[in-house]
Amino acid sequence: MLATEAAMQHSYDHLQVALSVLIAVAASYAALDLAERVTATSGRVRAAWLAGGATAMGIGIWSMHYAGMLAFHLPVPVSYYWPGVLGSLLVGVVYSLSALFVVSRPEMGTLRTFLGGVILGCGIAALHYISMAAMRMAAMMRFDFGLVALSVVFAILFSLAALWLALHFRREAKDQITLKICAAAVMGAAICAMHYTGMAAADFFPSSTPPDMSHAVSISSVGTLAIAAVTLVLLALAVLTCYISRQFEAYARQLQKLNQQLEHHVEQRTAALEETRSELARMSRIATMGELAATIAHEINQPLAAVVTNSSAALRWLAGQPPNLQEARQALNRSIGEANRASEVITRIRALFKKATPELSQLDVNELIREVLRLAGSELVKAGVAVHTNLANDIPAVLADRVQMQQVLLNLIMNSIDAMSAVNDRPRELWISSAADAEEVSVTVEDSGVGIDVEAAERIFGSFYTTKPHGIGMGLAISRSIIEGHGGRLWAEPRSPHGAAFRFTLSRAGNRHE
């Protein structure tokens, strides 16, 4: 009986159709945007993006469906069973949630993408048919199963396309808005195709049975517009949130980049500073020595000049005819006085070195060696010297002046570097070792340089003895006076087969008697 009845005439409100298409495209755009965000985040932020995104997207798709259904006009009034409406919304949100979840997975195989597409397609079809089932009217629905199947196929194809696009976008196009809009348009069109195929699959026949209007609501055109507006606003908000989040992320990235640059700069500066510092230390060492030498030279030179002049004068007085013995005697007496004065200057300088009272503290010589090697690091590298350390464990502390000890050790290392500067036929090597016995702690600095012979081993500690073109020959003299000031000894020995060894000893902190 029913089959013979003519189907009800129906029409579409084109404006509302257009609105549904707009919502579909907007929802697709939001979906693509959200998928990208979900992928880019992790942890709780990601969960928040998933929840918020799924809600916005779900409402978007749901709203598209209802806009599409409301564009469909039947000659009888249509109401909706609201639990069904709500159920379809829930399906929309769950569908969106799973969609977003799937596309934000780190790895997606082909099979997985395919399965995801099928499941999501079924989900979207379910949303559609649940919402159709929620229709309440004085009519009966009959479906053309061919078209129903086609709509489900469309849903699945659409989902696959959507997944593919989403996966494509999360990998590449970060800022290609035009491309994204195109993709959204394709997706939106697919959703609409599915929807309107689904609608076409249904035929409506008049029914005398009054519809079950319990829990049914009528949705007016104003309501449609309101739903559409709210949905669009919601989707716009979602897109805006995505945009802001992306901007923040871009800022964060930029900040991180700037931070890295800054750190890099700081590192460079620090290195430069370190170099300057060690250079400065070296220069000030040289400058101090140079000044000292100039002062000593002047202090000694003055009386020396007087001695020479007085003696010359005495000779001239004696050479006179007749010789002036009194003048000669006076001149010679002055000579003696001046010679004594020169000697006093030397005594005073020696006293000056001795007088520098060291500031004694408990010192770990191993720590000292490491410190000084750090100080001399750039010099050693520049000179191409390989450093080997052999530091004894549990070395007892010594009571010594840290700065003076650094000076001594640095001086020995610098000497070694200089001694190896002419060495090209063998490796330039520096060995520094520490050792301790019951009484003393000793430090040895050895090198593979030009070495010293046995006679020179003592002479090199004299003042102004130097083998270097620019040295003034005070380094070892001062070093020895420092070590002896600490009650220790400093000496040198030849090293076989090449080089020299310098060793100094210091009393253990508990054993110093003075």
Add this chain to the structure above:
Amino acid sequence: MSKPESTVFVIDDDASIRESLKSLIRSVGLHAELFGSVQEFLEHKPADVPSCLVLDVRLPGISGLNFQNQLAQSNIPIPLIFITGHGDIPMSVRAMKAGAVEFLTKPFRDQDLLDAIEVALQKDRLRRQQEVEKSDLKLKYESLTPREREVFPLVISGRLNKQIAAELETSETTVKVHRSQLMKKMGADSLADLVRMAEKLGISP
């Protein structure tokens, strides 16, 4: 104490150096006067005899090299001999360019210093002699009458009496008298002599 024939001034802040220099200078029969600083030297009124100055580059207050400039600016033409404990080449070049006689590094050979002193005193003597000659010439020049002074440049330009007379619009005889007076008063034996004198006086034909 009679006025010495010449004086060697010594400025050095080191008393022992000063004393030794004095002994050395005196041993060759020269007179020496000692000062500890430039200030002391300037306050002293030196006798007007040939002299030279032996000074250290490094002095308290003003340095020896700056003092050299100061003397040059004040037009005090005393010859200088520098002695220094730490001389370098630029320093000695500067001193020699500014007219120093010698630049010696302590300790120096006694003979080097005495030679330098001899050169310096000789230089001063010569300068003084020239100075005397010049002031003598000036006196002579001042004794000339205005007309004779007018004739002077014309004579040394080699003009004949006739030409001078024409120029001054006077008779040749008058010019002849002026010329002989000029030669006599200036003590010039020949025209060439007069030209040399004019040069020293800064008179150009």
